[in-house]
Amino acid sequence: MSIRWPDGTSTDIPAGTSAGDALRHWNAQQTRLALAAILDGELIDLAHPLTHAGVLAPLLPDDKAGREVLQHSAAHLVAKAVTELIPDALPTDGPPTDEGFYYDFEMRPLTADELPALEAKIRETVRRKDRFERSEISKTEAEALFRHNPHKLGYIAKVPDGRPVSIYRTGTFTDLCRGPHVPDAGWLEGIHILGFSAVIPGTVSSGGAFQRVRGVAFPTRAELETYLKRRTEAEARDHRILGPRLELFTFSDEIPGFPFWNPKGMIVVRELEAFVREHLAEAGYSEIRTPLIYPQSIYETSGHWEHYRENMFLTTVDDRTFGLKPMNCPGAMLVFRSRSRSYRELPMRLAEFAPLHRLEASGTIHGLTRAREFVQDDAHVFVTEEQIPAEIRTLIEWVQRAMGTFHLEWTAELSTRPAKFLGTAETWDRAESMLKSVLDGAGLKYKISPGEGAFYGPKIDIHIRDSLGRSWQCGTIQLDYQLPDRFGLQYQGTDGTLHTPVVVHRVILGTWERFLGVFLEHCAGWLPPWLAPVQVRVLPVTERQVPRVTELAAEWRTAGLRVESTDSQDTLSKRIREAEVAHVPYIAVVGDREVAAGTVALRAHGQKGQRSLTPAQLVEQLRAKVATREYDP
RNA sequence: GCCGCGGUGGCUCAGUCGGUAGAGCGGCUCCUUGGUAAGGAGCAGGUCGAGGGUUCGAUUCCCUCCCGCGGCUCCA
Numbered sequence: 001m002s003i004r005w006p007d008g009t010s011t012d013i014p015a016g017t018s019a020g021d022a023l024r025h026w027n028a029q030q031t032r033l034a035l036a037a038i039l040d041g042e043l044i045d046l047a048h049p050l051t052h053a054g055v056l057a058p059l060l061p062d063d064k065a066g067r068e069v070l071q072h073s074a075a076h077l078v079a080k081a082v083t084e085l086i087p088d089a090l091p092t093d094g095p096p097t098d099e100g101f102y103y104d105f106e107m108r109p110l111t112a113d114e115l116p117a118l119e120a121k122i123r124e125t126v127r128r129k130d131r132f133e134r135s136e137i138s139k140t141e142a143e144a145l146f147r148h149n150p151h152k153l154g155y156i157a158k159v160p161d162g163r164p165v166s167i168y169r170t171g172t173f174t175d176l177c178r179g180p181h182v183p184d185a186g187w188l189e190g191i192h193i194l195g196f197s198a199v200i201p202g203t204v205s206s207g208g209a210f211q212r213v214r215g216v217a218f219p220t221r222a223e224l225e226t227y228l229k230r231r232t233e234a235e236a237r238d239h240r241i242l243g244p245r246l247e248l249f250t251f252s253d254e255i256p257g258f259p260f261w262n263p264k265g266m267i268v269v270r271e272l273e274a275f276v277r278e279h280l281a282e283a284g285y286s287e288i289r290t291p292l293i294y295p296q297s298i299y300e301t302s303g304h305w306e307h308y309r310e311n312m313f314l315t316t317v318d319d320r321t322f323g324l325k326p327m328n329c330p331g332a333m334l335v336f337r338s339r340s341r342s343y344r345e346l347p348m349r350l351a352e353f354a355p356l357h358r359l360e361a362s363g364t365i366h367g368l369t370r371a372r373e374f375v376q377d378d379a380h381v382f383v384t385e386e387q388i389p390a391e392i393r394t395l396i397e398w399v400q401r402a403m404g405t406f407h408l409e410w411t412a413e414l415s416t417r418p419a420k421f422l423g424t425a426e427t428w429d430r431a432e433s434m435l436k437s438v439l440d441g442a443g444l445k446y447k448i449s450p451g452e453g454a455f456y457g458p459k460i461d462i463h464i465r466d467s468l469g470r471s472w473q474c475g476t477i478q479l480d481y482q483l484p485d486r487f488g489l490q491y492q493g494t495d496g497t498l499h500t501p502v503v504v505h506r507v508i509l510g511t512w513e514r515f516l517g518v519f520l521e522h523c524a525g526w527l528p529p530w531l532a533p534v535q536v537r538v539l540p541v542t543e544r545q546v547p548r549v550t551e552l553a554a555e556w557r558t559a560g561l562r563v564e565s566t567d568s569q570d571t572l573s574k575r576i577r578e579a580e581v582a583h584v585p586y587i588a589v590v591g592d593r594e595v596a597a598g599t600v601a602l603r604a605h606g607q608k609g610q611r612s613l614t615p616a617q618l619v620e621q622l623r624a625k626v627a628t629r630e631y632d633p
Numbered sequence: 634g635c636c637g638c639g640g641u642g643g644c645u646c647a648g649u650c651g652g653u654a655g656a657g658c659g660g661c662u663c664c665u666u667g668g669u670a671a672g673g674a675g676c677a678g679g680u681c682g683a684g685g686g687u688u689c690g691a692u693u694c695c696c697u698c699c700c701g702c703g704g705c706u707c708c709a
Contacts, residue, residue, distance in 0.1 A: 102704095109636055109637070110636085110637075111637070111638090112637065112638055194703085194704090195637080195638090195703055195704065196636080196637065196703095196704080197635090197636050197637065197703070197704035197705060198635050198636030198637080198704080198705065199635090199636085199704075199705045199706085200635070200705055200706050209635055209636065209705080210636095210705090211636075211637095212636090212704070212705075214703090214704070240701095240702095244643095244644090245644080251700095251701095253682080253699075253700050253701085254699095254700095256699090256700065256701085311707090311708090356709090358708080358709090360707080360708075361634050361635095361706080361707070361708095362634065362700095363634060363635070363636095363704090363705085363706090364634085364705095364706080364707065364708075365701095366702095369709090370707095370708075370709085371709090374709070376709065378709095461709095472708095472709080473708070473709060474709065475709085476709070507709070509709095510709045511709050513709080514709055515709085539669090541666085541667070541668055541669095542666045542667065542668090543666060544666080568666065568667080569665095570667090570671085570672080571665090571666090571667050571668095571671080571672055572666095572667060572668055572669060573667080573668085573669065573670065573671070573672090574667090574670080574671055574672080575669090575670095576668095576669045576670055577669090577670035577671055578670085578671090579670090580669095580670055581670080587669080589668070589669065591668055592668095593668085601668080601669080603669065609669090610668095610669070
C-alpha cells in the first residue's frame with residue numbers, strides 16, 4: 001500500500017508495518033526525534049500498524065501536539081508512581097498544560113517528605129524504559145477494569161456504546177487514555193515534579209479536595225537543566241523582591257495585601273498617572289472624585305450587595321452599614337444622575353483614580369499583582385448604543401499604544417453571555433457581535449471565552465504575563481446595560497423623550513499596582529528613563545569635584561531631571577556598582593578632566609562604555625527621551 | 634478560604650541531637666582621594682514570627698494563631 005510523506009513523495013509499504021518503522025524507512029535522520037506520528041491528520045503511536053494507504057508525518061517534540069504528547073506521557077509516569085506508592089490514590093485526569101502537565105488524584109494529602117520517593121519511582125521507570133502499550137477493549141471490559149475508580153467510570157460512561165475504549169499500560173500501571181504516547185518511558189529523561197497542592201474538584205464531584213501533582217517534561221536531562229536555569233533567573237525578577245530592594249514599595253505583616261508606596265515608588269505611580277491623564281485629556285475625558293465609602297442602600301441599587309458583599313470591607317456606624325467601594329461605578333452613576341442630561345453630552349466620559357478595597361481571599365494575595373487595595377485607571381463612558389463601536393475602537397487603539405510604550409506582549413479575550421445573565425438574549429447577541437467586529441477590524445487575534453462574561457454584559461479583557469509566565473488580567477472593556485437602568489439614568493434624546501444610556505466600564509493599564517508588578521518583572525527592575533525614580537546619579541571621582549557635582553545636581557534638578565549625587569567616601573568602582581544595583585539608568589562621573597573640559601562622563605544602562613558630553617546636552621537628550629517616553633536609556 | 638512547605642539582625646543565610654545565637658552584605662564612625670560593578674578598620678544592631686504547653690531550663694519538642702511561598706478557586 002502507498003504511504004505519502006510530508007515532502008510529497010510516496011513509498012510502497014507492506015501492510016502491518018508500524019508507523020515508526022515506516023517513518024524510519026522514509027527518512028531516518030528527520031524522524032529520529034519523532035515521538036509519535038500523524039496519519040491522515042490523526043495522532044497515532046509509533047507502534048501503530050499501518051493498515052491502509054494514507055499520508056504519514058512524524059510528530060516531533062517541538063510541535064505543539066508533540067509537546068503535549070510528551071507532557072501527557074509524563075503525567076502517566078506520575079500517576080504510575082503515585083499509585084505504586086499510595087495504592088488508595090484514585091487517578092482522575094492528567095492533561096498537558098501551558099507550562100507542563102499535572103495529574104489529579106482523589107486521595108489523602110501528600111506531604112513533602114513523600115516527594116523523594118515519588119521522584120525515585122519515576123526515575124526508575126524512566127531508566128527501565130517501560131513501554132507505553134496500547135490496547136483496545138470493550139466498554140464492559142473497561143468498566144470491569146476500572147470498577148474501583150468512579151472518575152474513570154465517569155469518563156467511560158461518556159464513550160458512545162459499541163465504541164471500543166483505549167487503554168495504555170506502562171509497567172504495572174494501566175490508564176484509560178486516548179493517546180498517543182511516546183514509545184517508552186526512556187523518552188522522558190527530563191521529567192521533573194514542580195510541586196503538588198490541593199485543588200477544588202471541577203466537573204467530577206466527590207466532596208473533598210483533590211491532590212494535584214504538577215510537573216514538566218523534556219526529552220533530555222540537558223533540556224530540563226536549561227529550563228530550570230531559566231526559571232531560577234525568572235524568579236530573580238520577582239517584583240516582590242525587586243520592589244522593596246529598589247525602595248519602590250513595601251508590605252507590612254500587620255496588614256497583608258496593602259501596598260505601602262515608598263517615595264521612589266510614588267514617583268513611578270505619579271508618572272504612570274501622568275501618562276494616562278495625558279491621554280484622557282486628548283480623548284475627551286473628565287475626571288471626578290467621589291466618596292470611598294457608601295451605605296448599603298447604594299450597593300443594593302448597584303447590585304454589589306447581592307453579588308459582591310463577601311468581597312467587601314464593611315463597617316457599621318450609627319446602626320447603618322457602610323462598605324468601602326470595591327469599584328468606582330456607583331460614584332460615576334451618581335454624578336451622571338446629579339442633574340438631567342442631554343444626548344448632546346454623550347459620550348460622557350468620567351474617569352476616576354480612587355483607591356479601591358476588595359477583601360481578597362487570604363491565599364490569593366500576591367504582592368502587587370493581587371492586593372486588597374489598589375487604584376485603577378478607571379473610567380465610565382455613558383453612550384448611546386450607536387456610539388458603542390467607535391468608543392470601543394478608540395479604546396482598543398489606546399490599549400495597543402499603551403502596551404507598545406511598555407514593550408509588553410498582551411492577549412485579548414472576549415467573554416460572552418454567561419448562563420445567568422440580565423437583559424435580553426438579543427441585546428447580548430448584538431453587543432457580542434459588535435465587540436467581535438471591532439476586534440476583527442483592529443486585526444487582533446483574540447480568544448473567546450464562552451459564558452465568561454459579567455452578568456450585566458460582555459467584555460474584552462487584556463492579559464499580560466509575569467516573569468514566570470503567569471497570566472494577569474489588566475485592562476478590561478465591559479459593556480453594561482444594567483447599571484444605568486438600576487440607577488435610573490436617563491438622557492433626553494433628539495426626539496425629546498427620555499432614554500437610558502449604556503455604560504462602558506473600562507480600564508487600560510488595569511491598576512497601578514498590578515500593572516507595575518508585572519512591568520517590573522518584564523523590565524527586570526530597569527524602568528525606562530521616564531519612569532525611573534532616579535534618572536541620573538552624579539559621582540565625583542575625588543573630593544575635589546564634590547562642589548562641581550553639587551552644582552550639577554542642582555542645575556539638573558531645576559531642569560526637571562530626577563538626580564541623586566554621592567560624596568566620595570567609597571571608591572569610584574564601588575559607587576558605580578551601587579548605582580547599577582540601584583538600577584539608575586544614567587551614571588554621570590565628574591573628575592578633574594571633566595571639570596576642566598566642562599563635561600561629564602556618562603554611562604547609560606544597556607550601552608557599552610561611556611561618552612563625554614556637556615551638562616546641557618545631557619539635559620536635552622534625557623528630556624527628549626522622557627517626552628517621547630522611550631523605552632531604552 | 635483549601636492542600637503542602639517555610640519564618641534566626643534591614644537583606645542573604647549558618648547554628649543550637651533542649652543550656653537564651655554567628656557570618657557576609659547593608660548601616661554608622663574613622664582611615665584611604667580612588668577613573669567606571671565590592672579599598673581597609675572599628676562599632677551598633679537579634680524578646681530566633683506571636684501566644685500557650687511539656688521541661689529545672691525552649692530559638693530548638695508539641696499545640697494554636699499570624700505572616701510568607703507554590704498551587705487551586707476567584708479576580709484588576
